[in-house]
Amino acid sequence: MARKKAAAHDENSPAYQRGMAQIRKQLGPMADAYIRNIKALAPEFAWVNVTFPFGELYPRDVIDLKTRELCTVAALTVQGFSLPELKLHIKAALRCGASRAQVAEIITQMIAYCGFPAATNALMTMKQVFDELDAEANDTRKKKKPASRGRRA
Amino acid sequence: MARKKAAAHDENSPAYQRGMAQIRKQLGPMADAYIRNIKALAPEFAWVNVTFPFGELYPRDVIDLKTRELCTVAALTVQGFSLPELKLHIKAALRCGASRAQVAEIITQMIAYCGFPAATNALMTMKQVFDELDAEANDTRKKKKPASRGRRA
Amino acid sequence: MARKKAAAHDENSPAYQRGMAQIRKQLGPMADAYIRNIKALAPEFAWVNVTFPFGELYPRDVIDLKTRELCTVAALTVQGFSLPELKLHIKAALRCGASRAQVAEIITQMIAYCGFPAATNALMTMKQVFDELDAEANDTRKKKKPASRGRRA
Amino acid sequence: MARKKAAAHDENSPAYQRGMAQIRKQLGPMADAYIRNIKALAPEFAWVNVTFPFGELYPRDVIDLKTRELCTVAALTVQGFSLPELKLHIKAALRCGASRAQVAEIITQMIAYCGFPAATNALMTMKQVFDELDAEANDTRKKKKPASRGRRA
Amino acid sequence: MARKKAAAHDENSPAYQRGMAQIRKQLGPMADAYIRNIKALAPEFAWVNVTFPFGELYPRDVIDLKTRELCTVAALTVQGFSLPELKLHIKAALRCGASRAQVAEIITQMIAYCGFPAATNALMTMKQVFDELDAEANDTRKKKKPASRGRRA
Amino acid sequence: MARKKAAAHDENSPAYQRGMAQIRKQLGPMADAYIRNIKALAPEFAWVNVTFPFGELYPRDVIDLKTRELCTVAALTVQGFSLPELKLHIKAALRCGASRAQVAEIITQMIAYCGFPAATNALMTMKQVFDELDAEANDTRKKKKPASRGRRA
Numbered sequence: 035m036a037r038k039k040a041a042a043h044d045e046n047s048p049a050y051q052r053g054m055a056q057i058r059k060q061l062g063p064m065a066d067a068y069i070r071n072i073k074a075l076a077p078e079f080a081w082v083n084v085t086f087p088f089g090e091l092y093p094r095d096v097i098d099l100k101t102r103e104l105c106t107v108a109a110l111t112v113q114g115f116s117l118p119e120l121k122l123h124i125k126a127a128l129r130c131g132a133s134r135a136q137v138a139e140i141i142t143q144m145i146a147y148c149g150f151p152a153a154t155n156a157l158m159t160m161k162q163v164f165d166e167l168d169a170e171a172n173d174t175r176k177k178k179k180p181a182s183r184g185r186r187a
Numbered sequence: 188m189a190r191k192k193a194a195a196h197d198e199n200s201p202a203y204q205r206g207m208a209q210i211r212k213q214l215g216p217m218a219d220a221y222i223r224n225i226k227a228l229a230p231e232f233a234w235v236n237v238t239f240p241f242g243e244l245y246p247r248d249v250i251d252l253k254t255r256e257l258c259t260v261a262a263l264t265v266q267g268f269s270l271p272e273l274k275l276h277i278k279a280a281l282r283c284g285a286s287r288a289q290v291a292e293i294i295t296q297m298i299a300y301c302g303f304p305a306a307t308n309a310l311m312t313m314k315q316v317f318d319e320l321d322a323e324a325n326d327t328r329k330k331k332k333p334a335s336r337g338r339r340a
Numbered sequence: 341m342a343r344k345k346a347a348a349h350d351e352n353s354p355a356y357q358r359g360m361a362q363i364r365k366q367l368g369p370m371a372d373a374y375i376r377n378i379k380a381l382a383p384e385f386a387w388v389n390v391t392f393p394f395g396e397l398y399p400r401d402v403i404d405l406k407t408r409e410l411c412t413v414a415a416l417t418v419q420g421f422s423l424p425e426l427k428l429h430i431k432a433a434l435r436c437g438a439s440r441a442q443v444a445e446i447i448t449q450m451i452a453y454c455g456f457p458a459a460t461n462a463l464m465t466m467k468q469v470f471d472e473l474d475a476e477a478n479d480t481r482k483k484k485k486p487a488s489r490g491r492r493a
Numbered sequence: 494m495a496r497k498k499a500a501a502h503d504e505n506s507p508a509y510q511r512g513m514a515q516i517r518k519q520l521g522p523m524a525d526a527y528i529r530n531i532k533a534l535a536p537e538f539a540w541v542n543v544t545f546p547f548g549e550l551y552p553r554d555v556i557d558l559k560t561r562e563l564c565t566v567a568a569l570t571v572q573g574f575s576l577p578e579l580k581l582h583i584k585a586a587l588r589c590g591a592s593r594a595q596v597a598e599i600i601t602q603m604i605a606y607c608g609f610p611a612a613t614n615a616l617m618t619m620k621q622v623f624d625e626l627d628a629e630a631n632d633t634r635k636k637k638k639p640a641s642r643g644r645r646a
Numbered sequence: 647m648a649r650k651k652a653a654a655h656d657e658n659s660p661a662y663q664r665g666m667a668q669i670r671k672q673l674g675p676m677a678d679a680y681i682r683n684i685k686a687l688a689p690e691f692a693w694v695n696v697t698f699p700f701g702e703l704y705p706r707d708v709i710d711l712k713t714r715e716l717c718t719v720a721a722l723t724v725q726g727f728s729l730p731e732l733k734l735h736i737k738a739a740l741r742c743g744a745s746r747a748q749v750a751e752i753i754t755q756m757i758a759y760c761g762f763p764a765a766t767n768a769l770m771t772m773k774q775v776f777d778e779l780d781a782e783a784n785d786t787r788k789k790k791k792p793a794s795r796g797r798r799a
Numbered sequence: 800m801a802r803k804k805a806a807a808h809d810e811n812s813p814a815y816q817r818g819m820a821q822i823r824k825q826l827g828p829m830a831d832a833y834i835r836n837i838k839a840l841a842p843e844f845a846w847v848n849v850t851f852p853f854g855e856l857y858p859r860d861v862i863d864l865k866t867r868e869l870c871t872v873a874a875l876t877v878q879g880f881s882l883p884e885l886k887l888h889i890k891a892a893l894r895c896g897a898s899r900a901q902v903a904e905i906i907t908q909m910i911a912y913c914g915f916p917a918a919t920n921a922l923m924t925m926k927q928v929f930d931e932l933d934a935e936a937n938d939t940r941k942k943k944k945p946a947s948r949g950r951r952a
Contacts, residue, residue, distance in 0.1 A: 091602050105603075112761075113571060114421070115461065116457030116461075143556075153844070154837070154883065232597070268572075291687065291690075291691070292688075304727075310688060384703075385918070392698050397690075455603075574764065747861055
């Protein structure tokens with residue numbers, strides 16, 4: 035006899051919608067593709083990813099989002115192996131109002147709690163994020179100013 | 188302006204009730220006290236503890252509970268520091284049909300994946316659990332047979 | 341004065357042969373190349389890899405191989421950094437009778453014990469394994485049906 | 494030929510004095526005993542403990558102390574084994590302006606990044622800190638009001 | 647059909663005898679009780695504990711025992727949770743010729759690789775070991791000099 | 800009111816110069832580029848990297864550099880995720896007098912303390928280092944013998 039699955043997962047439910055709204059707020063345009071990617075592999079994983087941290091924990095008002103994201107950056111730094119997730123949350127920290135210098139500062143502070151190897155892993159991940167953001171900003175600038183560049187020529 | 192808390196937490200909701208039913212099934216009589224204890228410290232922590240792993244993950248029918256609990260024992264063994272949680276899940280594994288020898292076997296297998304220090308931590312935690320269960324069984328036997336002991340005297 | 345090495349390592353010994361038989365059973369055709377690769381770097385490492393987990397632990401009959409492999413998948417998931425080893429053991433779990441859905445389910449369950457970063461690392465590793473297996477299956481199909489494909493053209 | 498030790502350690506140096514001032518600011522009255530205890534075991538350990546995180550990292554002005562301490566609480570939570578250090582930094586977070594609810598909130602947020610076992614270890618450590626602080630506050634109240642208690646008798 | 651256990655475990659075999667000789671050399675008088683304790687819980691665990699690290703790895707002549715033990719102290723320090731095993735190996739390091747200052751030095755060096763929380767855990771474990779050894783030495787002195795103490799009285 | 804940064808960082812100070820001398824001794828020609836790279840991302844991170852482990856810890860005379868580097872190799876092996884840092888310190892261990900066989904031996908010994916996944920990660924990192932060193936040695940040989948090669952042509 036097969037037991038039933040625990041819960042029907044309704045993506046139109048308030049719980050899921052609240053989670054998706056929050057994840058878009060923190061991760062920006064990449065949020066939907068990120069969840070879609072996970073859902074294709076394991077729908078249950080995607081469901082809890084949306085409804086639990088983003089639908090349940092992050093929207094609470096006890097601590098502001100910028101502080102929450104810096105705490106997450108600190109946590110992922112000391113773990114040493116959480117580099118793909120760290121990339122997401124460095125971007126999220128910047129979106130939530132942290133400066134690049136503040137991200138670098140928290141990673142540097144973590145040397146005291148995880149040593150240089152994990153902190154250096156995080157620093158190099160931070161560099162990748164900053165380089166990607168700079169490249170995107172560069173692309174955007176180029177697309178926006180074709181006329182002005184034409185005039186200079 | 189204060190943001191609102193993410194969700195009203197209704198302990199009569201199906202999600203919470205399903206979680207509590209599941210946690211009682213796995214942890215037995217200690218389940219309610221365990222959650223009450225956490226709730227007194229941090230109600231949000233208790234809510235996600237009930238609704239997420241127990242309300243959402245464990246009741247799914249893809250893998251049987253005994254196998255799930257042995258996997259959790261394996262996971263907590265390799266972490267090395269998860270000894271209070273390991274105590275709970277060794278008890279849960281036994282409740283779900285695993286034998287003591289099987290618990291010892293999985294901890295032994297983990298030597299290959301986490302080395303001796305973490306595996307020995309787990310083995311000593313297993314000993315504590317078995318000793319506690321033996322002491323409880325002993326107490327129960329004594330309470331059940333006051334007459335027969337009286338007769339022997 | 342130089343101390344002697346601990347033990348002469350005889351690859352024809354029952355201990356080594358039993359280990360190689362077991363490793364082939366779990367890892368399949370890649371087993372021999374895997375061990376040969378390690379042996380070229382550090383013969384002692386290869387020797388203990390064959391004789392200890394595979395010659396000593398896995399062949400014991402207390403727990404079936406499928407359950408053992410799912411426990412190993414759980415353990416490697418929570419470690420977060422054991423992704424090359426996780427690839428091997430996801431393949432081994434499938435060879436020992438686990439379904440793809442069961443592998444995904446155990447990785448999803450581990451969210452509760454290691455959080456999303458380590459579990460997501462494992463999920464992406466699982467995707468790599470499934471993609472590789474699909475590509476191999478595809479290659480095999482193509483090689484087997486050259487005539488039928490010719491007829492369709 | 495013996496190499497010389499790297500550096501003469503002058504506790505009257507600005508570097509050491511700045512570190513001790515900072516550590517007292519964050520840890521309060523227990524700071525001096527904490528460092529003295531370590532110095533008795535390993536003077537070099539104590540020297541770097543004072544001059545590196547407290548003399549060098551924490552006094553920087555890029556991020557405020559309260560946010561820094563919440564980040565440290567997050568980091569120590571996910572490590573799972575850093576419970577004695579976590580006790581110190583929960584106290585420090587409170588001294589630097591975090592509320593008890595905010596400490597509990599960050600520990601709860603960390604469930605998503607380290608799972609329940611490490612987060613529960615942290616929650617129980619938080620409980621110990623709060624209980625100790627309550628007991629101290631109680632002692633202080635009793636000592637301050639001997640007259641009023643006498644009058645009641 | 648039940649599969650057979652992998653190997654008959656003969657404690658008179660050269661492999662086991664070599665392991666026990668080595669473990670006594672490193673851990674001293676406590677070695678036999680340590681293994682007996684584990685064997686009572688899980689005979690397979692005890693067998694691999696004796697034959698694999700002590701029978702196979704430590705007796706090899708490529709690196710001297712003192713260096714090996716300092717490396718093990720370093721490894722257990724950075725893990726943060728391996729404190730019972732660290733106690734054993736700090737004692738073993740001292741038995742193999744390391745000085746107390748060298749043990750403290752390696753733990754201090756590890757701050758750079760694991761941060762203060764794990765290194766402080768190790769330092770406090772080192773203190774316990776040194777205190778125990780001092781107490782034992784004190785007891786031994788007292789037992790050896792009953793006459794001289796009598797004369798003073 | 801903005802607090803001042805903790806310390807003026809003078810790269811001509813004895814502390815920094817001592818650190819740079821030490822890091823060059825251990826890491827060789829790549830030392831300067833390594834620190835320059837970090838400094839471009841986070842000057843404070845680079846400052847503590849130079850002055851704390853290399854300026855403060857490694858130059859102390861209690862333990863010789865070769866033993867220190869083998870301990871660091873052991874520590875980074877068990878962490879599992881510290882592979883970029885491990886590359887540096889395997890090179891440093893060789894520069895400080897360790898043989899390739901001794902590096903392989905310590906990584907093999909660590910199987911007992913961290914299991915196969917982390918140890919195998921380290922072994923594959925060791926292979927990368929040895930391959931790089933062999934390729935460099937090959938390049939150097941080729942460059943040194945242009946005449947002889949010319950004569951052969």
